[in-house]
Amino acid sequence: MRTTIKDIANYTGFSVTTISLVLNNKADKIPRSTKNKILDAVEELNYHPNQLAVGLVKKRTQTIGLIISDVSNVFFSTLAKGVEDSCRSQGWNLILCNTNDKHERDMSYIQVLANKGIDGILFCMARDSDKKKTEESIQLLKKLKIPFVMIDRYLEEADCSSVIVDHKQGGYAAVKYLLGHGHRKIGCVTGPSGLEDSMERLKGYKKALEEYHISFRDEFIYEGNYDRESGAGAVDFFEGKEISAVFAFNDMSAYGVYNSLKKRGISVPGGMSLIGYDDIFFSEILDVPLTTVKQPIYEMGVESVKQLIDEVESGVGARKCIVFQPALIVRESVGYGPAYDPDVESFKENTFFR
Amino acid sequence: MRTTIKDIANYTGFSVTTISLVLNNKADKIPRSTKNKILDAVEELNYHPNQLAVGLVKKRTQTIGLIISDVSNVFFSTLAKGVEDSCRSQGWNLILCNTNDKHERDMSYIQVLANKGIDGILFCMARDSDKKKTEESIQLLKKLKIPFVMIDRYLEEADCSSVIVDHKQGGYAAVKYLLGHGHRKIGCVTGPSGLEDSMERLKGYKKALEEYHISFRDEFIYEGNYDRESGAGAVDFFEGKEISAVFAFNDMSAYGVYNSLKKRGISVPGGMSLIGYDDIFFSEILDVPLTTVKQPIYEMGVESVKQLIDEVESGVGARKCIVFQPALIVRESVGYGPAYDPDVESFKENTFFR
DNA sequence: CTGTTAGCGCTTTCAG
DNA sequence: CTGAAAGCGCTAACAG
Numbered sequence: 001m002r003t004t005i006k007d008i009a010n011y012t013g014f015s016v017t018t019i020s021l022v023l024n025n026k027a028d029k030i031p032r033s034t035k036n037k038i039l040d041a042v043e044e045l046n047y048h049p050n051q052l053a054v055g056l057v058k059k060r061t062q063t064i065g066l067i068i069s070d071v072s073n074v075f076f077s078t079l080a081k082g083v084e085d086s087c088r089s090q091g092w093n094l095i096l097c098n099t100n101d102k103h104e105r106d107m108s109y110i111q112v113l114a115n116k117g118i119d120g121i122l123f124c125m126a127r128d129s130d131k132k133k134t135e136e137s138i139q140l141l142k143k144l145k146i147p148f149v150m151i152d153r154y155l156e157e158a159d160c161s162s163v164i165v166d167h168k169q170g171g172y173a174a175v176k177y178l179l180g181h182g183h184r185k186i187g188c189v190t191g192p193s194g195l196e197d198s199m200e201r202l203k204g205y206k207k208a209l210e211e212y213h214i215s216f217r218d219e220f221i222y223e224g225n226y227d228r229e230s231g232a233g234a235v236d237f238f239e240g241k242e243i244s245a246v247f248a249f250n251d252m253s254a255y256g257v258y259n260s261l262k263k264r265g266i267s268v269p270g271g272m273s274l275i276g277y278d279d280i281f282f283s284e285i286l287d288v289p290l291t292t293v294k295q296p297i298y299e300m301g302v303e304s305v306k307q308l309i310d311e312v313e314s315g316v317g318a319r320k321c322i323v324f325q326p327a328l329i330v331r332e333s334v335g336y337g338p339a340y341d342p343d344v345e346s347f348k349e350n351t352f353f354r
Numbered sequence: 355m356r357t358t359i360k361d362i363a364n365y366t367g368f369s370v371t372t373i374s375l376v377l378n379n380k381a382d383k384i385p386r387s388t389k390n391k392i393l394d395a396v397e398e399l400n401y402h403p404n405q406l407a408v409g410l411v412k413k414r415t416q417t418i419g420l421i422i423s424d425v426s427n428v429f430f431s432t433l434a435k436g437v438e439d440s441c442r443s444q445g446w447n448l449i450l451c452n453t454n455d456k457h458e459r460d461m462s463y464i465q466v467l468a469n470k471g472i473d474g475i476l477f478c479m480a481r482d483s484d485k486k487k488t489e490e491s492i493q494l495l496k497k498l499k500i501p502f503v504m505i506d507r508y509l510e511e512a513d514c515s516s517v518i519v520d521h522k523q524g525g526y527a528a529v530k531y532l533l534g535h536g537h538r539k540i541g542c543v544t545g546p547s548g549l550e551d552s553m554e555r556l557k558g559y560k561k562a563l564e565e566y567h568i569s570f571r572d573e574f575i576y577e578g579n580y581d582r583e584s585g586a587g588a589v590d591f592f593e594g595k596e597i598s599a600v601f602a603f604n605d606m607s608a609y610g611v612y613n614s615l616k617k618r619g620i621s622v623p624g625g626m627s628l629i630g631y632d633d634i635f636f637s638e639i640l641d642v643p644l645t646t647v648k649q650p651i652y653e654m655g656v657e658s659v660k661q662l663i664d665e666v667e668s669g670v671g672a673r674k675c676i677v678f679q680p681a682l683i684v685r686e687s688v689g690y691g692p693a694y695d696p697d698v699e700s701f702k703e704n705t706f707f708r
Numbered sequence: 709c710t711g712t713t714a715g716c717g718c719t720t721t722c723a724g
Numbered sequence: 725c726t727g728a729a730a731g732c733g734c735t736a737a738c739a740g
Binding site: 080095096 | 356402403404405406407409410415417424425426427428430431432434435438439442447448449450451452459465466468469470471582609613616636639640641652
């Protein structure tokens, strides 16, 4: 049997209250001598409070849940690392939940976590969530009165804190960079059209185009699914459209584009310029290191934990929206496009756009 | 306030005992009618038992801990996915613990998990663990009477179950394949010499060499650290040694070798054959898809959970050692070596060695 | 300064 | 068949 607080009481001759008091640093009025005796006994008997019991009465477990679709996905595992590191450094623990992007699992995990008495949830909603499902999740969270912060998604209606990245800016930066290199016909491999982050990147794309007075063309937009196959599909789709650069909305589909291009004997950046999004660590070590838009995922994990714990401890829903700025990481997959003219000032300026 | 069992009691007019009985399927002698009334009330009031309270009395939480060094490492995130999937399918939960390969964190997490009442631990020991530290961890686990299964490490003395892969066989398969392709001077980029898995792969290397009556040469062995830098270091180390193939003990260092080779203008497999270990998913999509030894990591995660839950539920430490066989995944990074002669029967036979 | 007491929400004998 | 009561290990008024 584990040592309990009673054992310490018996051993020292003091009451459980006294023990509890000194262990919880509420022992202002307890003499050093008593304290020391107790602390010694704790050490000697190797006493560690049963956190289930503590949680039951304190209604706090110093544990949060992380709901994501899939840890084996680099994006999420990086996030999870940030989250876990941040938790540990503050003495908290992390329950990991994978939903495989199924809304029903979001729902069931929220309930399970609540039953376990977690103090808060870091919530990356499943991708299959439409408006109604999203609302359903939020409703549940609220009904259960669980503090939560949404990651990678901001919802006006949600009335909660979120940690997001400015994807419109990311898309804008990528496309502007391409334009600055003389590309005019730029293909896009988007994510699922239902996803806000994809839509935002597209907005960024449009914004950059507008700045250059180039009209938006639907036939340059391929709706992908954030996977490698999407990249291959896009290459087929772009065929014959004289595109000189493609902006893939994540690195995975950029790889798909790259591989598919290679099979057709088209080189990067010689035959086609390519820019990705995410900066997954492999992007750097590819044969043609990928120019891409980096999301500070790890930092987002760290930050979201801070925010969540803050809300838990203060007891107030801060409703704060922390937005991270993505950064363009220039490597070697973008070359100059047909419109490039080294003598034009605007190009010079844009070459080092960041 | 959440609905409690008392609320259900009040609402239905039955006692808490009765409620508890039907909720725990121990209601053999309770009439359907009562049961239904209770179940209806549960539904209506949306009652979910507080698992902290349940855990406190049952001394079971249906939760296990996973101690690994770093989820953001693909190897571990794949493992974690297997573990989590397996947990969920059995209605269990997972607490994730990253140690960054620090033994002290192994120790502290073990204690923390114990305090939280987890039912078992999946333990990937930190890499900095020498014999003494290892023993210390095991001792703690035993003192705490926590069922645990070790992953990727087998210890005679540990007297516990483990899930491992036959690394000697993996190393053997890789090197035999290389030998079969006519390579005779084969460089090795090992892992840290203290690690058993690295040592095992090396044993496999030696075994294959012996079969070909080739004597082992120390100058072909470069002790790396399982990272990309190791690969680069190895290439320096091998310089001028007329090596025609290198066997890197993990994919990461293989990439390092590949990149470093490329910088020197040496192609793979033209100028040098290369074989890795792990089959991280990126290995397949590299420019020169990497021939490598695949570890069934996900499956190991799934299996280890099964084993652990089994032990928890049966209450007996099974002390079972589940060994997974690695598989050689042939792709394009290995060519023929100087000793290759298409007319020699043994080569033909070995070309398709698996 | 320290102890008594009453729970937290649940399970589980033990009666009836 | 159902309920009363004890107790899991701990905290927190409230006394004294």
